Amino acid sequence: MADLTTDFLGIKTPNPFWLASAPPTDKEYNVRRAFEAGWGGVVWKTLGSEGPPVVNVNGPRYGAIYGADRRLLGLNNIELITDRDLFTNLEEIKRVKADYPDRAIIASIMVPCEEEAWKAILPLVEDCGADGIELNFGCPHGMAERGMGSAVGQVPEYIEMVTRWCKQYYSKPVIVKLTPNITDIRLPAAAAKRGGADAVSLINTINSITSVNLDSMAPEPTIDGKGTHGGYCGPAVKPIAMSMVSEIARNPETQGLPMSGIGGVTTWRDAAEYMALGCGNVQVCTAVMTYGFKIVEEMISGLSQWMDEKGHTNTSDFIGMAVPNVTDWQYLNLNYVAKAVISQDDCIKCGRCYAACEDTSHQAIAMSEDRTFSVINEECVACNLCVDVCPVENCITMEAMKPGEVDPRTGKVVSGDYANWTTHPNNPGAVAAE
C-alpha cells in the first residue's frame, strides 16, 4: 500500500491532509478531534498580538452557494482571526503538540505591519513548540481594513519585508499565505521568496458577496440590515486556486518554491490534482465545515488506492508531475485536430448537445426526426461544449484526427507536426519557422 507520509519543509506528517487556518482549528478541542479523526496536520487559527483580542460579529458569519439538494458549493465567511487570548492559544498548542508529536501544528500569525509587533510575538510562538508559522497575508475582510491580512498581501514589498523579519526572529519554517485578491499571483509569491520564505500557501479566500436578499435588499449574511463582502471558499474556488498554483510552479522566479495547496479541496482527487501541480500538501477547510472531520478517511483511502493503481509508492513520486504540461496558450499545438463523437449506444436523446451547439456554438450537431443526434464533421471545431453539457459521462468524446486525414471542416490535411501561434502566418509577430 502506498505510503502517504509527507515531508513538507522537513515537517513529516502521516498524510498530506492538513486543516487550514480557519474556524475548525480555533482551539484545542477541535484540533484534538481532528487529529483523532486522522488529519496529518493543522494550521492553527490565526493568532493576533498580545492584548485584548479582536471581536467577531454576533450575527451570521457565513453565507453559501448551493447546488442541487442544497449541496454546498461555495462558502463565504466574515469571521476574523481568533477572538481568544493569545496565551490561551499558545498554551493549547503546546499541550496538543506534546500529545501528537507526529502531527504538524503550524501557527498562523497576523499582527500589524511593524517590526516590533513581529519581534514581540515570534519568540512566544517559537516557545509553544509549533512546527512552523504561516503568515496570514490573505484574509480579505475586516482585518484588511486595519492594514493587515490581504492589505499586506496585496503589496509585494510588505510581504518581502515582513517575511524577512520572520526569518530573522524565528528559527523554524515560515510559510507565507497568499491572497488571491490581486492581479498577478506571481508577484507576491516572488516577494515571499525574496524575503526568505520556506514556502507559500494559497489561496486565501476571495472577496465575495454570495447572495442578495431580495426582500430586505441586503447582501447576505446580513447583520442588522447590512452586509459586507466576505471571503469565498469551497469547491467553487478550486479552479481559480489551481491556476494560481500552476503560475507559481512554472514561473522561473518561483519555480521549486514549496507550496501548500488551499481552495476547495473536498476529496482525495482534489488533493492529488493540487499536488500534481506542485503542492507538497493540501489544506482543507470548507469540506470539514460541511461534513465534519471524518472525510479524511475517504481522502486517505482514496489517495492511497489511486497511488497504488498508478504505482506511486510515495507522495513525492507525483508532486509536480503535471507542471511541465501547463503552458501558455501560444504554445498549444494548432495542428492538433479533434472531432466530437457521439456514442449512439449511450445517448439518452436529451438533446442538450444540440441546443448548446445550435444556439450557442457552431451548428455542428444534427438532429433527426427520431431524435438521433450526430456530429457534422464539416462544422465541428471540437470546442467540447457538447461534452460539457451532456448528462451522460463519456457519451460524447473528442477524438483526435490522425495525421494525413483530411479535416472536412477546413479541407486541409491534418499535419503530424507541432505548430503553434508563435509561428502561425496569421500572427503579425510570428517568427518564421526554421
Next chain:
Amino acid sequence: MATPLTPGIAVGRLPADEIAENFKDLHAPYAPHEAAVAADRCYFCYDAPCVTACPTSIDIPLFIRQISTGTPDSAAETIFDQNILGGMCARVCPTEDLCEQACVRETAEGKPVEIGRLQRYATDTAMAKNSHPFERAAPTGKRVAVLGAGPAGLACAHRLAMLGHDVSLLDAKGKAGGLNEFGIAAYKSTDDFAAKEVAWLMGIGGITFHHGQILGESFQLDELVANHDAVFMGVGLGGVNALGVPGDDQECVFDAVRFIAHLRQASDLTELPVGRNVVVIGGGMTAVDAAVQSKLLGALNVTIAYRRGRDAMGASTYEQDLAASKGVNLMFNVQPKALHADDENYVEFIELEYTHDDGTGLKGTGETVKLEADQVFRAIGQTLTTDGGLALDGRKIAVSETGKTSNDKVWAGGDCAAGGDDLTVTAVAEGRDAAMDIHATLMGGAS
C-alpha cells in the same frame, strides 16, 4: 361489527381509522425541498420527448425549471395554459405511459423525473391561493352550450369563457366534474379535490352551470343548436356493457362505474357495502379502481378476471402493480361463463372459462374454474347512450381533428368522441382544441 370474514355483502368490514388510512392520498404531495430536489433531475431537454408524449402538450421542462427557481406559481401558469385541469391530471394521469415513459432519465436509469408529482406541487401551490390565473377577454356576444361537465366539457367551457364567449354548461348529474367527481379511485382525488377544482375553474367567470339536464329528456340537441351559436358535446359514455352470460341479471352483479360513483359520493365509507369475495370482470383502469377500492374497504378476496394476457390489459403496469400490492389477485386469460346464485338470488360463485387466442380471435378452451363470489363487478367497457343524431364512427361520435361533428354547429370531445385514448388528459386536450376551433369559427377566423 363486520370483518373481512363476514359472509355475503356487508358494510363496515374495517374500522373507520383503517379505512381512512387506506383511502388517503396515494402519493403524498411534495414538500418544497423534495420538489426542488426532484425538479433538479430534469435535464431541460431540447424539444423534450415528455412534451410530445403529453396529450395536452404541457411545456414540462419549462414548468419544472420554474419550480426549481422557486416560482411554482409561474410553473402552474405554464401548466394551466395548456391544461386547465392540470391539478387533476397530475393526480390521475397514467404518467408511466405518457410523459414519464418518454423521460430521457427513464431511458438512462429507469427512473424518470417525477413529472406528475411535480405538476401537482405547482398546481396545488397555485390553487391554494384561491385566485384564478386567467382573465376573460372582452365579451364577444357569442353563446355556446357545453354538454357534459366532465374533463372535456370543463376544459372547453373554460377556454371559451376565457376567449370572451358566454357558456352554458349542462350536465345530467347533480354536480359538475364528470368522471373526476364520479369516477376515478378515491385515493387519487382526496379532500374533495374534484369539486374544489371545478369551483376554482369556474373562477374565470362567464360559465353558467345547469345540473340535471339530460340530453333527449330535458332537451333535444336541435333546441340547443337553435338557441346557441355553437354546441360542444362532452357527454362521456353513460352505458355499461353487459357480460352476456347466464346470470348477468343477478342482483349482486354491479356496474363497476356505479360502485365507484357511490364510493366517491359516500360521506362515510364504513357504510358502503362490499362483498367478502369480490370478482371484477375487465382489464382497464375502471376494473383496477373497483378492485383496489373493494380491497381497501375490507373485502377478503378480490380478483380481477381478464380475458386476455397481461400485456393486453388496458390498465398500465403501474396500476397492475398497485392492485397486486394491495392484495388483489390478477387472473389472466379467463372469461365469465356463468354466474350461480342461491335461492335468495345472491351470487354464490362465478364460473370462468380459460381462453386462448390462436390468431383467429379469442376462444374459450372449454376448461373452467369456479371462484366464490358475493359480488361481481362489470368493468368491460362503457357505451355511448345518446348520440343526439350525429354521425358515428364505430360506436362513438365521428369528429374531425378539431372536434367538428357532422353538424356544422356541433363539436364533440372526450370519451363520447371517436379517436384518442379514454383518458382525462385526452379529454382535456380535445375540449380545449374544440374550443379554439369554435372560437375561430365564430370569430370568422376559421382556417
